[in-house]
Amino acid sequence: MRRLPLSPPLARRRASAVWPAAVAGTIALSLTGENAAHAAPPTPPLASLPPLTPRAAAPVSAVTAPSTYTVKPGDTVWAIARAHGVDVATVQAVNGLGAGSVIHPGQVLTIGVAPAPSDTAPAPAPAPTERTHEVVPGDTVSAIATANGVSVDAVLGANGLTRASIIYPGDVLRIPASGAAASASVAVITAAGLDAEQSDNARLIIRIGRELGVSDRGIVIALGTAMQESWLRNLDWGDRDSLGLFQQRPSSGWGTPEQIMDRERSTRVFYGGTADPNGPATRGLLDIPGWDELAYADAAQAVQISAYPDRYAQWEQPATTWLAVLG
Incomplete structure (x- = not known):
């Protein structure tokens, strides 16, 4: 028998859980449903993500000719830039890409002009004052x-x-x-549409995904799921007994409250697979047969069993950008 959805009280909403500029809007929580892991927060409008601010060019004594690179499956702009010794902003600028641009296998990118080492080090800039x-x-x-x-x-x-x-x-x-030095860290955060806390949690999800050998698509699914569930914050409250980044529930076997509030452990449990610290008690993304062939929202829903399965889809493109910027 289908039960009527419940609307949990908002008394435990923390003042620190605020939306970043790129995800601005009034948050009206209506956490409902019979999901095994959680009930998802409502959907705010997503603003366009601004491009990265290019870094100031360093003085050079010589330059090398630009080269090209053909994109392979699983490549990201960040990984390509790092492999060629240039920064992400340079690759984006030379190829007319924005922070939200998606690259595809077979696409040919111009890597740009990388500066050659200078014999004379530039004079240090005066330290900015605050x-x-x-x-x-x-x-x-x-x-x-x-x-x-x-x-x-x-x-x-x-x-x-x-x-x-x-x-x-x-x-x-x-x-x-x-000065540019003072605005650099802010530019990275606002370009990704995340604040400092969210960026830190996103980097953790990306790092653990890399350690487990998860594909970029799997990491993008994890990032979007965490944003939909908790706004990429390690919440100590939620619908009924839901907690943490992925709003996992102790009563549904996801671990003790202390274990779920451990960001690293809860992320590994979401990914699942042979290294799942929760063992067979729950089913993570890597435990879903054919998960990598499912639609984005369907793959997230297979793990989360949400009352609002269609809401995951909105985060696919933003999560792709977060991976490109922070990955």
Whole structure:
């Protein structure tokens, strides 16, 4: 018999669980369903992901001729750039790619011009200075950023805020230096559409996937699943007893609450396979026959058994970008 869905209370919602700029919007949680692992949070609109900010070119004494590379299955822009000793921004710029662009097997990329070593090291740039600003009535982050000659995202990133955050009179905000060095870390985060906490969790999911030999597609499925389940945050609350990055439930055999809150263990349990620390108690992605031939949302649903299986599909393209930027 099908039960009516339940709407859990919001009392345990943590103030720290805020949306990044690229996933802005009001979060109205309606966690319902009879899923074995969780009930998924609602779907916010996803803004277009901005391109990476190219790095300033270093002084060179000579350059080498550009080369080409034919994309193979499983390749990412990040991996290709690293293998050829250039940065991701250079490969993207030379080939007209954005942060959200997808490359395909057989595609020919121009690797670009890599700088040759210079005999004379450039003089070190002066260290940027950082200031503070005490919020007064009527202040906005935008006005503060403009007055100090820095971007809104730079101020948000320096203070662990998002565009949904509210500032109050008496708050003291850090004002980052306006130089390129001060904005570099912010550029990486905002280009991927993730804040610092989400980026850290995404890197962990990618690292463990690489260690287990999971394909890029499998890692992209894991990243999108974690975003749909917990906004890529290690939540200590959820629907009924759901917890952690993947909102796994102790009552459904995913482990003890302490084990599920262990980010590394819960990620390995999601991937499953022969190295699954949960053994045969649960079924991870690698345990699904033919998972790599399933549609994106179907593969995630096979593990999660969500009340909202269609919601995973929206994260396929963003997760592909996160892997390319952070992978």
